[in-house]
Amino acid sequence: MHMFVDESERGCYLLAAAVVPVPQLQKTRSLLRGLCLAGERRLHFKSENDSRRRLIIARMVAAEFRVRVYFGKGPSEAVRGTLLDHVVADAIELGVQRLVLDSRDQAGNKRDRSRLAKTPARVHDLLYEHMPSSSEPGTWIADAVAWCHGAGGDWRRRIDPLVECVFDAGVVQ
Secondary structure (H helix, E strand, C coil): CEEEEEEEECCCEEEEEEEECHHHHHHHHHHHHHCCCCCCCCCCHHHCCHHHHHHHHHHHHHCCCEEEEEEEECCHHHHHHHHHHHHHHHHHHHCCCEEEEECCCHHHHHHHHHHHHCCCCCCCCCEEEEECCCCCCHHHHHHHHHHHHHHCHHHHHHHHHHEEEEEEEEECC
């Protein structure tokens, strides 16, 4: 099992984690790459128009992807750290072997690695790494769900079939 994580900030800090069984990885990547328009290297939900968003979500729902949503309010890095702790706990519980985080800037990636080193990930042999979203289509699922969940309304309703659980960290200091 692999888990792909991306973020969104819109009134709260949000992480979405797409869970993909290893036997489904190639099929998932092919489906997602097939949704890119000519010349696109990746799907990025904030850059898509509404009709493309609806099409992409419909294909993801049809593929029955599974996504977990984590959110909280407070200083971004503090909330992210708390949410990452929960992501790792869920990854271990689910038997995830590889956790891929959408790459941020060098300092942000370093903070993530420092935080992850303090979790039980190492004890459970959970491999984690940062990758640019253009290199790993699995992060595109998380990006779409994070964007839609943050947007609320009809967008959140559209991704409901993908979301298997939501964790609210509340206010983090």
